[in-house]
Amino acid sequence: MTDNGPDPVDALAQAWGALDPLQRYVDAAPDGPMPVDELVREYLDSHDPYPAGTRVSTRGLGAAAEWEPATILDRPGSDEWTVEFDDGATAWRDHTEIRPNPAPGT
Numbered sequence: 001m002t003d004n005g006p007d008p009v010d011a012l013a014q015a016w017g018a019l020d021p022l023q024r025y026v027d028a029a030p031d032g033p034m035p036v037d038e039l040v041r042e043y044l045d046s047h048d049p050y051p052a053g054t055r056v057s058t059r060g061l062g063a064a065a066e067w068e069p070a071t072i073l074d075r076p077g078s079d080e081w082t083v084e085f086d087d088g089a090t091a092w093r094d095h096t097e098i099r100p101n102p103a104p105g106t
Helices: 008-019 021-027 036-046
Strands: 055-059 067-077 080-085 090-093 098-100
Touching: 008 021, 008 036, 055 080, 055 090
Parallel strands: none
Antiparallel strands: 055 067, 055 098, 067 080, 080 090
16 A cells, blocks of 8 residues: 555544634634644544544555554554554554555455
């Protein structure tokens, strides 16, 4: 796997920001909506898009860093997940290095 599409967390954060009353208030302020990277940090502080046990695709351990299947083990930080590759190796990944597993047959 070489391309797993765009990072879905940006879209999740923007959808949350459009519905969350406090975030809508902040975005209506004179200095306008907050940048997407700040919105993502706010979103990840209270949401977990990749709970433990979720099958995902993530950057591998090799020099080429191809996308590989893995399972989320835990979330040690607001933008950090421990993943276990199918061979048993583990690594820490942030949201930019994780994608939902595509549906079987796609």
